[in-house]
Amino acid sequence: MTETASPAATLVLLRHGESEWNKANLFTGWVDVPLSEKGRAEAARGGQLMAEQGVLPDVLHTSLLKRAIATSELALAAADRQWIPVRRSWRLNERHYGALQGKDKAATLAEYGEEQFMTWRRSYDTPPPPIEPGSEYSQDGDPRYAMLPPEVRPATECLADVVVRMLPYWYDAIVPDLRSGNTVLVAAHGNSLRALVKHLDGMGDEEVVGLNIPTGVPLRYELDADLRPLQKGGQYLDPAAAAAAIEAVKNQGKK
Numbered sequence: 001m002t003e004t005a006s007p008a009a010t011l012v013l014l015r016h017g018e019s020e021w022n023k024a025n026l027f028t029g030w031v032d033v034p035l036s037e038k039g040r041a042e043a044a045r046g047g048q049l050m051a052e053q054g055v056l057p058d059v060l061h062t063s064l065l066k067r068a069i070a071t072s073e074l075a076l077a078a079a080d081r082q083w084i085p086v087r088r089s090w091r092l093n094e095r096h097y098g099a100l101q102g103k104d105k106a107a108t109l110a111e112y113g114e115e116q117f118m119t120w121r122r123s124y125d126t127p128p129p130p131i132e133p134g135s136e137y138s139q140d141g142d143p144r145y146a147m148l149p150p151e152v153r154p155a156t157e158c159l160a161d162v163v164v165r166m167l168p169y170w171y172d173a174i175v176p177d178l179r180s181g182n183t184v185l186v187a188a189h190g191n192s193l194r195a196l197v198k199h200l201d202g203m204g205d206e207e208v209v210g211l212n213i214p215t216g217v218p219l220r221y222e223l224d225a226d227l228r229p230l231q232k233g234g235q236y237l238d239p240a241a242a243a244a245a246i247e248a249v250k251n252q253g254k255k
């Protein structure tokens, strides 16, 4: 397929802007932390980019976490698209970071060393240790997950687990919107979007280890009739900002 083929659908992926815990360099996962001031500005800038480049979403899908929800609201406000329909799902949540949730990334790197630290952060199939039920940063009793049977409620996840729990939502909720010819905005998280990009781009388990998604820069995928990307990797609406933010994500922990 060449770049000149005409797209059948447009998908826009948006990782939330910087959160308070991104700023503080803490592992976050399912902990529901707000955006930082910088993150709010990134989200609005993302919406401006969409408006300037005529990438106007018809429908929105978000996770259940307020950093993604607030990002989508700020971006859509900047693009004057607050009125579009929205659906939310836990299946778009960030990867559950298990016992690392709430821990300082630099301190974790210093305590466990680079290899273990990067295995927990980026290996495809090694999850961090599970979170202790009832511990400070577990989501026990959180009403937004009350409908989930215990066997699907994660206590930790590796990226392979995220692919498995994210894909049913892709096929059942997002694909029908794309098939209807909509421009679809997905506002989610670093690792849930890594799972989606892996699927879209047909990346191998090794290849995805090196993939990092920047905060707040919309990533547009033009898809063909089979919902395959016309261009592998899609196109960031601000490539220079994306490149700088990707470096920042890569180097987290190494102060």
Ligand SMILES: O=C(O)[C@@H](CO)OP(=O)(O)O
Binding pocket: 022, 026, 027, 028, 029, 030, 094, 095, 097, 121, 190, 191, 249, 252
């Ligand atoms: O802490 C997290 O939940 C994620 C995203 O911020 O971090 P990482 O990039 O280390 O997987």
